Amino acid sequence: MNTAIPSTKTIYLLTLLTLFSLFSFAQSYELNKGWIFRNYKEVSLSGEKLSDPSSVIQGWKPATVPGTVLTGMLNNQEIPDPFFGMNNNKIPDIYTVGRDYYTYWFVNDFEEGIPTGDKQVWLHFRGINYSCEIFLNGKKVNTKPFKGMYIRKRFNITKLLASNGKNRLAVIVYPPDVVGNPNGGQGGDGTIAKNVGLQYTAGWDWIKPIRDRNTGIWDKVTIEKTGAISIIDPHIITEVPGKRETSGIQQPAIIKVSTTLRNAANRPISGALQYRLDGQLVKQSVTLRPQEEKEIKLPDLILKNPKLWWPSNYGQPYLYPMELSFVPNAAKTTSDKKDLKIGIREIQTYWNPHTRSREVAVNGQKIFIKGGNWIISDAMLRFSKERYDAEIRFHRDMNLNLIRIWGGALVERPEFYEACDRYGLLVFQDFWMSGDCNGRWEDPLKKDDQWTRRQYPDDHQLFLESAADMIKMIRNHPSLAFYCGGNEITPPDDILVPLRDSILPKLDGTRWFVDYSNSDAMSQNDIGGNGDGPYGIQDIKTFWADKTWPFNSEVGSVGVGDLESLKRFLPEENQIAPLFTGFNAEGRVQETVDSVWQYHTYIGYGEHIAPYGKTNNLEDFANKAQLVNYNQYRGLMEGFSAHMWDWYTGTIIWKTQNPWTSLRGQMYDYYLDPNAGLYGLRSGSEPLHAMYNPVDGFVSIVNNHFEKRNNIMLVIHAYDMQGKAYPITKVFAFMEPSSVKKIMSIKKQIDELAKDKGAFLRLQLMDAGQHLLSDNFYWLPDAKGYYSGLTDMANCKLDIKVKQITPGEYAVTLANNEHDNIAFFNRLALVDNLTHQRILPTFYSDNYLSVVPGEKKTVMISVDPALTRGKQVVLTNAGWNVKQTAVLISE
Incomplete structure (x- = not known):
């Protein structure tokens, strides 16, 4: 008998192998390469034959998955870029050519061997638009219909895998059941909303129709390998009682964890469901019967001195890593595990009787909401983690603290929420309704009457099933703050009631649910009404002087980019600046606008560029538009902040981004190039900010922080058009938490200095160490409202x-x-x-x-x-x- 003692090195290697084996099997990978596609009319084979790996496939083209039919056609150079010029009109619309034109087979050959023992292999689809049939190695995978854009599906394919590991997956994807007539209305003729899916694809006032209505395998396809027990849709709830500070020792938080477990084996299995958080192990013994699926709750964890998740500009959006796993008693390997990022926070909302609007708090501290409305990252669903990260970072950099996901699009992807978690952006998530398509208003462009549209979609059960699935997908993200029944309208009662009273309380009872985006529960004016808007350019003074909805879910303005931005999608012959020609007899702005600009949904600047002088060419127009953009969005947010907690509890700009090459409502263009609006909004949204009221000449300071700010010095300088400085004052200010205060009026001095040629005004805030906290630079018009001094400013190096x-x-x-x-x-x-x-x-x-x-x-x-x-x-x-x-x- 060999009784040799193993060496230290051998023991170390064996230990590593043992530890590795505990977590070696649970894994997943994405099927995102090697796909091919072809129109189903050109395919004679059945799904069973087509998915047989021995069948020869010739003449197919590379497909884009995740992606859509149109994306694949674009990448194969079968169509021109629909985002450039009038190219979109060169692409056949599904309403005209019929659904067959965009019905396609998608095929992928992949390698995966038959696992041994209790090991299982799962096929996941995170999104197919709109319905499909799935075949693998000559067998049909989905025995029940797979329908609905937002439904995730998970199939156990262990017994369908090829013995030699060479597998073929074939999926036929059908377009939405009702494609809608893109007749120029909001959502076209409205019938696109008969589906449970995207509404903007039939066209809106900021986009032209997406010709295939985004048909395709538009989201990720993954292969997941587990043991017999798999973990499905974990649910993490964090409770943070009391009013918290952003620093110092914290009172404990409560962590509640539950998940669904499924036993795919034909025998009972016992083991431990467990997770690690902040060095602590929490576990629960579990036994599952053969083929049983059961929800398991773990013991609550009382986490001492937790690091909390805070919105941007209030504190750190701290994220804890959490590893959730199931370890069978009789095995040395982990059957399944999920790696999660957890933000510990609690969100509350209250009715503010003074403003008559909803007030939001995080960890017991009230937050003045400065938000942006978001449509979708890309109108053709070309999503990526990198693009999501860039767009959310832009929103963080604008000093915003909330993004609202508009109801004509989708429940945003986990990668979007992961970016919001990292950057500290709260999310207001709509479900799939809109006042335009779903019947709030009478509309002659709609096919059906309001009563009929009020009952869209056709399949209410599919809507509820989709909503429940999407809630499970996103509910663990700390950034997710609110759910909303729909954009400007509630769902029908047989959707609204179960969603509000049954599904949400069961699946996620921690977020506030509002029935629709501009609901009475969200905001009421002084006589009890509600609403949103306006959506066009305004005189800056209106933001300060005119009271609007106390929590305005949509208020917006212009957004033309500079010359470099415009040249990216305007053909050279259409690079023509709009020309303001005055007002008609009804007082409406008249502009001469190029047809391609109109196609890309230009919204007019009207008379607001004229004070900067006559525009000479497109570059001159675009440069002056940036001055207007900066002032518009700085003025918008300053006007709301000036009335914080008196008139308003928040506002959400319509809108901060565009998913295609639109010419309205954006802080950066489709190509992620910012315009001046981004930096004007960044200035106006500063958490500690000095600002000038153009109506009464008062300088105010707003403090969004939770802490007092003592011994702040306000420094005010004016400058003439030759750059000569006119010091006005240096004065100390003392700010209460989350407050705004008028400091002094400088109207007389500024009006006198600016009357002939205009002037510049600079407001700075300094701390006790004379470090700059805020720097706000205005250019002010002359007594006639013109920026006459800018036109002949001396050049500077x-x-x-x-x-x-x-x-x-x-x-x-x-x-x-x-x-x-x-x-x-x-x-x-x-x-x-x-x-x-x-x-x-x-x-x-x-x-x-x-x-x-x-x-x-x-x-x-x-x-x-x-x-x-x-x-x-x-x-x-x-x-x-x-x-x-x-x-x-x-x-």
């Missing part, structure tokens, strides 16, 4: 230096000579020196900024290093009175 901090991180210093003029409204950009195209997305700590004489400003720039690798990168700058310059960046 800036000394610009760039220093690389780390790969993709740069510090840019802009220095102005003390004897020069103000360098006004400078636009920085990172550019590929070979193509002369901007590198996108790039993030700037500030942009469209001004530098006064004798001043240095530092701007931090961030870009994914992969976007600059191998490129000669230059930093360009151009201002209102600063000629374009380029600085080569040395890596």
Whole structure:
């Protein structure tokens, strides 16, 4: 007998192998490569024959999965880019050519062997639009109909796998049952809403129709391998009682964990369901009968001194890693595990009787909501983690704290919510209704009357099944704050009542549910009504002087990008600036607008560019539009903040982004290039901010923080158009938490200085260490309302230096000579020196900024290093009175 003692090295390796085996089997991978597709009319084989790996497939084209039929056609150069010019009109619309035209087979060959013992292999679909039949290795997988855009499906394919590991998956995807007539109405003729799916695909006032109505395997397809016991849809609830602070020792929080377990074996299995959080292990013994599926609740965890999740600008959005697993008693391997990120927080809402609107609190602290309305990341459903991250980061950088997901689109993907979790953005999630399609208003463009539309969709049970499934998909995200029955209308009663009273309390009883987005429960004016809007450009003074809905779910404005943005999707012959021609007899704005601009849903700037002087060309128009954009969105948020807790508890801008090349309501374009609206909104939304009321000339300070701010110094300077400084005052201010305070009126001084040519006004806040907390720079019109002094400002030069901090991180210093003029409204950009195209997305700590004489400003720039690798990168700058310059960046 060999009695040799193993070496220390051998023991170490054996220990590693044992630990590895505990977690070696539960795994998944995505089927996102190797797909091919073909129109079903061109396929003679049945699904059983087509999915037989021995069948020869020829003449098929590469498919995009996740993706849609239209995306695949675009990637195969069968259609022109529908986001450019009028190309969308060159693509056949499904309403005209019929559903067969966009009905396609998708096929994928993949390798996966038959597992041994109790091990199981699962096929997951996270989204197919709209219905499908699934075949694997000559067998039909879905024995029941698979229908509905939002339904996730999970199939056990263990017994269907090929013995040699060479498998073929074939899926035929059918378009929505009702495709709708894209007749120019909101959602076309409205019948698109007879499905449980996207409504915007039939066209809206910000988008043209998506020709295939987004038919396809539009979301992820994954293969998951587990043991006999699999974990399905874990549910994490965090309770944070009391009013909390963002720092210091915290009182305990309560963590409640439950999940569904499924036993795929034909014998009972016992084991431990367990999770680890912050070094603590919580476990529950479980026995499941053969083929049993059961929900299991684990013991509550009292977590001492927890790190809490806070919205952006209030505290850190801290995320704990949590590993949830099931370990059978008789096995050395983990049967299944889920890796989760958990944010510990509690969200409350209250009715504020003073404002007559909903008030939101996180961890017991009230939050003034500054939000943006979101449609969808890409109108053709080309989603990616990278794009989600960039878009949510832009919203964080705008100093917003909430994103509302509009009801004509979808329940956003987990990757969207993961980004919101990281960046600290609350989410207001609509379900799939809209006042336009679902009958709130009479509309001659709609096919059916209001009573008929009020009962859309056709399949109410499918709506409820889809809602329940989507709730399970997103409910663990700390960013998810509210559910909403629909956009501007409630669902029908037989959907609303079970959703509100049964499904949500059972699946997620921790969030507030509002029946529709501008409900009486959300907001009421002084006589009890509710609403939203307006949606067009306004005089800045109206944001300060005119009271609107006390929690406005949609209020918006313009959003044209600069010249570089416009050239990306406007054909050269259509690069023509709109021309304001005055007002008609009814007082409505008249503009001459190019047809491609109209197609891309341009919303007019009207008379608001005229005060900057006559526009000479498209570049001049776009540059002046940026001045308007900046002022519009800064003024909007300042006006709401000035009446915080008196008139308002929050507002949500309509809208902050576009999923296609639209010319309205956006802070950055489809290509992720920001316009000046982003930086104006960033300024107006600062958590600690000094601001100027253009109506009464008062300077106010708003403090959104939970803490008092003592010994803040307000510094006010005015400047004439030659850059001469006129110090007005330096005064200490003391701010209560979450409050706004009027400090002083400077109307007389400013009106006098600005009366002839206009003037500049700078408001700064300093702390006790004389560190700059807020810097707000206004340009003000002359006595006649014109910016006459801007038209003949003397040119100015800036000394610009760039220093690389780390790969993709740069510090840019802009220095102005003390004897020069103000360098006004400078636009920085990172550019590929070979193509002369901007590198996108790039993030700037500030942009469209001004530098006064004798001043240095530092701007931090961030870009994914992969976007600059191998490129000669230059930093360009151009201002209102600063000629374009380029600085080569040395890596």
